[in-house]
Amino acid sequence: xxxxxxxxxxxxxxxxxxxxxxxxxxxxxxxxxxxxxxxxxxxxxxxxxxxxxxxxxxxxxxxxxxxxxxxxxxxxxxxxxxxxxxxxxxxxxxxxxxxxxxxxxxxxxxxxxxxxxxxxxxxxxxxxxxxxxxxxxxxxxxxxxxxxxxxxxxxxxxxxxxxxxxxxxxxxxxxxxxxxxxxxxxxxxxxxxxxxxxxxxxxxxxxxxxxxxxxxxxxxxxxxxxxxxxxxxxxxxxxxxxxxxxxxxxxxxxxxxxxxxxxxxxxxxxxxxxxxxxxxxxxxxx
Amino acid sequence: xxxxxxxxxxxxxxxxxxxxxxxxxxxxxxxxxxxxxxxxxxxxxxxxxxxxxxxxxxxxxxxxxxxxxxxxxxxxxxxxxxxxxxxxxx
Numbered sequence: 001x002x003x004x005x006x007x008x009x010x011x012x013x014x015x016x017x018x019x020x021x022x023x024x025x026x027x028x029x030x031x032x033x034x035x036x037x038x039x040x041x042x043x044x045x046x047x048x049x050x051x052x053x054x055x056x057x058x059x060x061x062x063x064x065x066x067x068x069x070x071x072x073x074x075x076x077x078x079x080x081x082x083x084x085x086x087x088x089x090x091x092x093x094x095x096x097x098x099x100x101x102x103x104x105x106x107x108x109x110x111x112x113x114x115x116x117x118x119x120x121x122x123x124x125x126x127x128x129x130x131x132x133x134x135x136x137x138x139x140x141x142x143x144x145x146x147x148x149x150x151x152x153x154x155x156x157x158x159x160x161x162x163x164x165x166x167x168x169x170x171x172x173x174x175x176x177x178x179x180x181x182x183x184x185x186x187x188x189x190x191x192x193x194x195x196x197x198x199x200x201x202x203x204x205x206x207x208x209x210x211x212x213x214x215x216x217x218x219x220x221x222x223x224x225x226x227x228x229x230x231x232x233x234x235x236x237x238x239x240x241x242x243x244x245x246x247x248x249x250x251x252x253x254x255x256x257x258x259x260x261x262x263x264x265x266x267x268x269x270x271x272x273x274x275x276x277x278x279x280x281x282x283x284x285x286x
Numbered sequence: 287x288x289x290x291x292x293x294x295x296x297x298x299x300x301x302x303x304x305x306x307x308x309x310x311x312x313x314x315x316x317x318x319x320x321x322x323x324x325x326x327x328x329x330x331x332x333x334x335x336x337x338x339x340x341x342x343x344x345x346x347x348x349x350x351x352x353x354x355x356x357x358x359x360x361x362x363x364x365x366x367x368x369x370x371x372x373x374x375x376x
Contacts, residue, residue: 166307166314173315201302208308212315 022053022130025137025256026155028179028186030171032142034163035191038227038237040139041069042246043159045236046253048103052134055094057106059151060141061116064108071234072097072105081109083128084121090132100236104133115146119153126154135256144178152179158186159218164193164204169212176215187218189252194223195269206266219252221245222267320360322353334364343369 027040037058044056057080058066067073075095083093083106094104106129109116129136140151152158158179162172172188179186190206197203206220224245230237237246238253244267254262331351338344349366 166311169311170314170318174318177319198304201304204304204307204311208304212308212311 022133022136023157024126024130024155025135025157025159026140026151026184027137027159027161028140028148028151028175029142029161029168030144030175031168034161034168035221035227036142036161037065037069037139038231039159039161039189039191039221039249040137041066042237042249043253043256044103044105044135044137045070045097045100046238046250047135047137047256048097048100049238049250050253050257051102052257053102053104053132054135054137055104055106055129055133056137056139057129058108058139059147060139061108061112061114061147062110063141064110066139067095067105067107068234069231070097070105070236072107073234076107079107079109080125081112081116084117084125090128094132099239114141117150118146119149122150122153144174148175148178152182152184155184158184159189160186160213160215161189161191162209162213163191164198164206164209166204169204169209173213176213186215188213188215189219189221190217191221192223193220193267195267199269217264218255219248220264220267221248221252320353320355327351327353338366340372342371345369 027036027043029036037060040056044054048054056066056070058064059080060066061081064079067076072095078088078093080093082088083090093106095107097103097105126136138151138155141147160172160175160179162168176186188210190209193206194203198205206217210217222244224237224243226240226243227237227245230240230243237243238249240246248265251262251265255264331349334351335344335346335349339346344366350364352363352365354361354363
């Protein structure tokens, strides 16, 4: 994984034409704890693995977490507040991921408060980042306050992450309204779907969520314990090739890159043989 | 969980928690969207007063703007005593 390779070359500017600007995508949800940060890390890793340069930006000022989810917490020198206030260059603030070529993290500041940045700072920052990267993924903090305002400033697109729970769906609806008010048409990821619960009528299906929110889907991610294991070690779920969540994120990344041949795969309840079928029907198997 | 299997087989008619969740959400979102902040209501009241004042002499202090909610609809209700109509426009 983290090799001992030393690489001096930084962001390959010459690869990108002067008129070629990066795309800014904000990943948001309203409610906390639905998987925004994991989604940002996974999509960043997946898009970079597909050959693009990506900066993932942690906008949760004071409560940074993207760094630890990505396993880059020991390498922070400068942060997004330093960069936005001109105290460092992009190449100083962006931590290069040594495992995936083209992936960079711009961490949040842990000591500043939520109002350390304003929308003018963000407009300048996103403009700067567009010159350096193909994709800029903004990890938006929970809530609808300044952190949200900052995160959507300068965004071209938005991805709303929602779990199939009433509280998450309601907050997603609020966020979607706020995005529309800023002329951004968001796309939806339904995260942590448990297919057997949906089949048993104990969980909202992705279709239910889609109906209620009436917004276009970009992907469906199944509940996957391996996501937690990956987070424990600071590795990427997309590198776990047999993980359903990892596969889902890779598919979403390809859709973001505009590959229309990647359909949205619906999580299915794969009953493990006749016994699994019987026990699950009777609600014995979890 | 019992609902799923027995519900399907025997048609007990007991609604699944999934269906209940969906219905509750649909209602909650409708109600959420009917909520108007005091700030907006005040601003609306000011605009309405300005428009009505072009045509009528009204008692601005006793004007009352409210949103009345019933089960199936919400209504914007404005109550104002008219002191007199203005003879000339403007």
